[in-house]
Amino acid sequence: MRQKAIPALVLLMSAYWFYSGWFVYGVWYAGGLGGGFMPVLSSSLAAIFAIVLLIRGDAAAGAIPWSAFIPVAMVALAVTLSHAIGLLPAVGVMLFVWVWLLERYPFGRALVIAAGPTLAIYGVFRLWLQVPFPTGALFGG
Amino acid sequence: MSNSVMRILAVAATAMGLAGPAAAFEPSRNVDMIVPASAGGGTDLNARTIAEVIKSDQLAKSSFQVINRPGGSGAVAFSYAATKAGDDHMLMPIAIGQIISSYALDWEVKGKDMTPIATVANDEFFLGALKGRFKDANEAIEAAKSGKITFGSSQKGNSDHLAYLLLNKHANTKFRYVQFGGSGEVMSALLGKHVDVGLFNPSEFVGQVRAGTVVPLASFSTERMPGELWKDVPTLAELGYPEVVAAETRVVLGPPKMDEAAVAYYENLLRRVTETDRWKTDYVERNNLSPMFLGAKETQDFLAEVIDRRVPVFKEAGF
Amino acid sequence: MTEILSLLGSGFAVALTPTNLMYATIGAAMGLIVGAMPGIGSLAGIALLLPLTFKLDPTGAIIMLAALYYANMYGGSFSAILLNIPGDSPAVMTAVDGYKLTRAGKAGKALFTAIVASMIGGTIGMVILTVMGPLLADVGLRFGPAEMAAVIVLAFTSIGWLLGESPAKGGLATALGLMLACVGVDLARGGSRFAFGLPDLMSGITFVPLVIGMFGFSQVMILMKDFRSQGQDRGLADVGRETLSIRRSVLSRQEFLRILPTAGKSGLLGTFVGVLPGAGATMAAFLCYVLEKRTGRDGARLGEGVYEGVAAPEAGNNAAAAGTFAPLLSLGIPGGGTTAVLLGGLMMWGLTPGPLLFSEQPEFCWGLIASMYVGNIICVFVAIAMIPFVTNILRVPVRIVAPVITAVCVVGAYSVDNTMFDVVVMLAAGLVGFFLTQYAYPTAPLLLAFVLAPILERSSSAAFEISGGSVSIFYESPIALGFLLVIAAICLAPPALKAARGLRRTKQPGE
Numbered sequence: 001m002r003q004k005a006i007p008a009l010v011l012l013m014s015a016y017w018f019y020s021g022w023f024v025y026g027v028w029y030a031g032g033l034g035g036g037f038m039p040v041l042s043s044s045l046a047a048i049f050a051i052v053l054l055i056r057g058d059a060a061a062g063a064i065p066w067s068a069f070i071p072v073a074m075v076a077l078a079v080t081l082s083h084a085i086g087l088l089p090a091v092g093v094m095l096f097v098w099v100w101l102l103e104r105y106p107f108g109r110a111l112v113i114a115a116g117p118t119l120a121i122y123g124v125f126r127l128w129l130q131v132p133f134p135t136g137a138l139f140g141g
Numbered sequence: 142m143s144n145s146v147m148r149i150l151a152v153a154a155t156a157m158g159l160a161g162p163a164a165a166f167e168p169s170r171n172v173d174m175i176v177p178a179s180a181g182g183g184t185d186l187n188a189r190t191i192a193e194v195i196k197s198d199q200l201a202k203s204s205f206q207v208i209n210r211p212g213g214s215g216a217v218a219f220s221y222a223a224t225k226a227g228d229d230h231m232l233m234p235i236a237i238g239q240i241i242s243s244y245a246l247d248w249e250v251k252g253k254d255m256t257p258i259a260t261v262a263n264d265e266f267f268l269g270a271l272k273g274r275f276k277d278a279n280e281a282i283e284a285a286k287s288g289k290i291t292f293g294s295s296q297k298g299n300s301d302h303l304a305y306l307l308l309n310k311h312a313n314t315k316f317r318y319v320q321f322g323g324s325g326e327v328m329s330a331l332l333g334k335h336v337d338v339g340l341f342n343p344s345e346f347v348g349q350v351r352a353g354t355v356v357p358l359a360s361f362s363t364e365r366m367p368g369e370l371w372k373d374v375p376t377l378a379e380l381g382y383p384e385v386v387a388a389e390t391r392v393v394l395g396p397p398k399m400d401e402a403a404v405a406y407y408e409n410l411l412r413r414v415t416e417t418d419r420w421k422t423d424y425v426e427r428n429n430l431s432p433m434f435l436g437a438k439e440t441q442d443f444l445a446e447v448i449d450r451r452v453p454v455f456k457e458a459g460f
Numbered sequence: 461m462t463e464i465l466s467l468l469g470s471g472f473a474v475a476l477t478p479t480n481l482m483y484a485t486i487g488a489a490m491g492l493i494v495g496a497m498p499g500i501g502s503l504a505g506i507a508l509l510l511p512l513t514f515k516l517d518p519t520g521a522i523i524m525l526a527a528l529y530y531a532n533m534y535g536g537s538f539s540a541i542l543l544n545i546p547g548d549s550p551a552v553m554t555a556v557d558g559y560k561l562t563r564a565g566k567a568g569k570a571l572f573t574a575i576v577a578s579m580i581g582g583t584i585g586m587v588i589l590t591v592m593g594p595l596l597a598d599v600g601l602r603f604g605p606a607e608m609a610a611v612i613v614l615a616f617t618s619i620g621w622l623l624g625e626s627p628a629k630g631g632l633a634t635a636l637g638l639m640l641a642c643v644g645v646d647l648a649r650g651g652s653r654f655a656f657g658l659p660d661l662m663s664g665i666t667f668v669p670l671v672i673g674m675f676g677f678s679q680v681m682i683l684m685k686d687f688r689s690q691g692q693d694r695g696l697a698d699v700g701r702e703t704l705s706i707r708r709s710v711l712s713r714q715e716f717l718r719i720l721p722t723a724g725k726s727g728l729l730g731t732f733v734g735v736l737p738g739a740g741a742t743m744a745a746f747l748c749y750v751l752e753k754r755t756g757r758d759g760a761r762l763g764e765g766v767y768e769g770v771a772a773p774e775a776g777n778n779a780a781a782a783g784t785f786a787p788l789l790s791l792g793i794p795g796g797g798t799t800a801v802l803l804g805g806l807m808m809w810g811l812t813p814g815p816l817l818f819s820e821q822p823e824f825c826w827g828l829i830a831s832m833y834v835g836n837i838i839c840v841f842v843a844i845a846m847i848p849f850v851t852n853i854l855r856v857p858v859r860i861v862a863p864v865i866t867a868v869c870v871v872g873a874y875s876v877d878n879t880m881f882d883v884v885v886m887l888a889a890g891l892v893g894f895f896l897t898q899y900a901y902p903t904a905p906l907l908l909a910f911v912l913a914p915i916l917e918r919s920s921s922a923a924f925e926i927s928g929g930s931v932s933i934f935y936e937s938p939i940a941l942g943f944l945l946v947i948a949a950i951c952l953a954p955p956a957l958k959a960a961r962g963l964r965r966t967k968q969p970g971e
Contacts, residue, residue, distance in 0.1 A: 032924040035646030042638030049632040068685035098863040132208040180507030181801035213662030297650025329737040335604030348792035348814015
């Protein structure tokens, strides 16, 4: 069943795209292509392939271990934290939590491992290229 | 410039009724200049020049840092500014086209929600065609009544589109709008004879005009642009279409509900920026802009005129 | 021809002055670093460094910026090959084979291939630019909206060659890319479509965060899935104890001879794509990869991690970078965002780009062209010198390198447009990319469709606006008609050939 999830989701998406393209944006207007032309074209294609894949099925892939989703959780953590403490500190905290708690490095080494890349990013992106990273609510708007 | 001069200017501004009764304002930290466009474009250059001039001529104590927020063709910067209502440490240098877009494309946050601070320069619009294609603007306008003449321009809902709609409405023409990805592509299409006329800022086609390959037929300004290349080009107003006025005017806005004292401070600061030699020669002259300065009140009136009198043409055209 | 040579010679005299040589070296070094930083493209890099050059003389300044521009193309491939994160969008296709080579322990040679191919492609582009720049620009002008639409349709038919083992899965990925490309500006009304009320989506999904997610971040997820189940952690690639010296990275004679025709072909195609209005280096890299896949001696193995798969897109994007200079210098027309910034730079120094630039400022123009040759060579040396340093990252245990790559993905995605929204886009694209890869859907066709679809929609809708809605514009233009006939031939040829072969086979026994 699981291997049919992708075509099923794409089929749902294509239904919405087709509906919006046809009824909301319009395929053709007087004298030119309407905004709905590409949505209708692409969703029709998507629907055809999705249906083929749904009927034919697919060899099941192996189970996905939970560890694959560690990076997702970590980025979610960094994004959430960035609202409070700013993006770069949040990335630093993310690195530290990951290396210390998940990869079980000793506290001191984890601190060093997290601080290195954070400082390098700060130097290149913030100081040199002047990327305006969000500072977060805690440290002055 | 010394502090006393600044004070006198501030007093003068107050006397002229531009500033409220507020006490003198001075930024207490860095000022963010939010640019609603990518690094490298016209709006970005405008912002960076303002920041540079303030720094090199030491016009202010705090530093002005440029931050690009190009998402959603400017809608992201507008939404961001709305969250910063009342913030006295944020400026948004912008092209009037994006203010027009906020109405034409119905963004959630619109131009009038912002606090107008000053108008700093004007980038005029010209109608250009290949040499020999049309004798003059009148011939092009006559020919366009057939509905077969194509008009190359960029994104819809912008000031280019406004210029086009005003021309079609008031000159009774039926130019066909052809939308390209940018002025470079419009120029390619014009030179390759894929479109008949195109809309250009002076800097976008000055090279071609000098070489004589492209001829400026008419300008969308109220007055003729000075200079050897432009002084003989009539305005559309002269040709009998006084309502056809459009340009890419460069305006500086503040977030909603900016404090009056802060507005007065920035207005005065920007006035002094536009008075420097660096601004006049390195920026305005080299980029073929027209000098223009309006204070906060005049900018508000100017924007209101554009929004109330010209922007409705989008609705009339069924947009 | 002799005139060009003498002009170029005087150009070299300008470019080879010690000061200008120094500017080119500084530009090249900065470009390599900026290019390797995900999220900071050549556009932002040049725009940020433009103010620094105001104090220089125009020739020196533009030499430095031009060096920065094409060094970017070199730098972008570094992070693509080593970490599977394309530093800049033209490096997308380099990541496909480059990262597989890295995992196979051939990172040094992959980097070397990228550098050599970039040099060959760039040089081909520049020779063409030198000899027939104005002519090339004129060819570009012949491509109006209808002709461009035909070219893009031709490019679309080539996606078929990228689909991989299961055409249905490749087709689904392509269609998904097309649907994602619909998000953003509705050309007909000017408003937005599929933006779901989010201002950040009103001009579409940004390409670079999407790519960082689909390649870099989904790769981290795969690393975390595979490596935790294994005992030993020796880093991204088993490079052994000894240092990855430059000598070990140099290609053998045979390897070099293998990539030479690839780089040559891609250089020619890339230059042509670079000249077309509204195309650009990313599209050039894609098309060169597809061309190699189709016509290369070993094309079928592209995507499994072969040197040709690195050489083709790298030669293509550097050639395209040179190609965009043709309309810029001879007509004053910027071919893309980055050249538009260079154009702005020219005006800041009081030069007027346009048809008169070559006759009024010959020293400047030829100095620039000559400096592009020189700068290209400088880039090669600077880039090769960096190989031993950058490949050290492969030694770092995965337990550390995975979190660090994640941090770079987050920061890189943010830096494109300075918005946290793009970090979320990166995360979502990473998840989608991970599941697609797990179930054997190819991601390259998705990205190619995403790049091509907006150009197709824009040019075909402009073509209809010109013709007033009539289809005739597509067959009345000889160029467009020619391309459409080629497309028809490509679509009909395989079945026709099959039929012919079938016929011969039935005949043979009777002979």
